[in-house]
Amino acid sequence: MKRSLFAIFLALFTLLGLAACANLEPGVTQQTKVYRDAPVEKSRLAINVRPKSRLYDSPQVLMYPFWVAQKMDNHMLVGRELARLFHQTWTGLDVFQTLAYDPQLVYRGPEQAISVARRAGADLVVVGIIPYLITGGSVDSTAITLQIRIYETKSGNLLLSMDQSARVNSKRTQDWILFSIETRLSDSPIAEAIASIAGDMAVPIKSWLPPTDEELGFADNSQAMTRNILASGGYGAGGQFGQGAMDARGMAAGLANGEGANNSLKLKVEFDFDSARIREESFGLLNELAKALKSDSLRGRKVVLAGHCDIVGTDEYNQKLSERRAASVKAYLTSKGGVDPGTIRTVGYGKSRPLVPNTSAANKQRNRRVEVSLDGQGGK
Structure with missing residues (x-):
């Protein structure tokens, strides 16, 4: 008797569980049917x-x-x-x-x-x-x-x-006395x-396709910018960037191993052609950066702005242009964004440190960037 009652309770419990994840066709005079998708x-x-x-x-x-x-x-x-x-x-x-x-x-x-x-x-x-x-x-x-x-x-x-x-698989109907389970194709x-x-x-x-902007460390809002800057470890602190540029193969290997490339904040700041004048469409991006630098997490922390160029032009030309563009971003942040100028150092790397190979217009745009990192050469 006890075994029979246990079997009935077990069947009812199973029925309730199946009813939650399958279609139930209850029956009063006939056997209840439970339909489960194959x-x-x-x-x-x-x-x-x-x-x-x-x-x-x-x-x-x-x-x-x-x-x-x-x-x-x-x-x-x-x-x-x-x-x-x-x-x-x-x-x-x-x-x-x-x-x-x-x-x-x-x-x-x-x-x-x-x-x-x-x-x-x-x-x-x-x-x-x-x-x-x-x-x-x-x-x-x-x-x-x-x-x-x-x-x-x-x-x-x-x-x-x-x-x-x-x-x-098409399975045979399973008969549980009180109900039956039918697999539905x-x-x-x-x-x-x-x-x-x-x-x-x-x-x-x-995982083999080109990395997204987010994977590479680009951001367009103050929260993501703050996160990437804090994860940078510090330019010149003996880390990756202090040891020289990572080439395309090294970057690919790092991403494949899950290391990521967002070891600094990357910004697609738009400048006029052959100029360090910031275009108006980038003002919103820099306003978000100013907000990040004045946040509780970064207020008073020293950072470095690094200018980078694509492959077009001579080494000397790109070096000077990258320095001027980094200085323009600092000027905007201090004059328009209210950031303390004493917390910002600028450097330029010309075209010596491409983030990705200069093989397409999209990649060249990624390489024409400004990077923001904690300054490993300075304290708070």
Whole structure:
């Protein structure tokens, strides 16, 4: 008797738990039914080849329709549709800034795909191979294995190789006497499986893509500015900047290891061309900086303003220009922002310390920056 009561209570407890995470169809004269959506069950993502360092320019990417290696009817149509679903997921996740998908292409091997992508002006080409596919629709189990390969078009090198499998199982009804559990398949389990795989594969790719402004230490509000300045450790204090510039490879390695590049505050202060005159659109940014320097955390702390330039111009020209621009920022902060001039020291580094390679207009803008750090050569 006690065992029977325990079994009934256990069943009721299980029913209440399932009702919280599934659809319940209660019954009075008939057995209560609990409907549970079939989950996507995946293997561990296998990364067979990966880049050694991060990119520093946003690549132009071309994606091919998937090649279904398994013999089946309309395999090319199936490959186009599955690639379209994969492309939609990556586009929604902003995996690549530019990711074009051409459903009319036919995959005939990596060499041909690389050649076509190169002629189209793409830096990378994404190809997908499906060696195993079972589509049960809304009535039976679905399973897929997907291999994604990303090649560089200029060299033809394989940069990234990933494999993963996914299943959406159709399970038999589980009868618990008082109620039954029925697994419910969606209208398109294969779409769920593809989207789930695409989401997993987006993670390692995003860690390889160019760093964001936030990762590099840029900020536009006083709270973030204060945080980055406090984390700087101090220019000239024997830290990274006191030892010389970090090159692009060193920066990439540091970011890959999770060290980050926001070891000082970076500001995109706009100046007139060939001038140290600050443009009006940067006044708001400097007002936020003044607010940060007068905050409880930084009030009275000595800081250094460092001017930097991009690669355009001679070393001597950029050195003098960076010094003048740093001095202009100090003048604004003290005259307009009310910051004590005794707490600010200025230096210029010209083009000797690029934050990122000068390989694009966006990167050159990042290098034309003013950095703010705690002054390691001075006290409070």
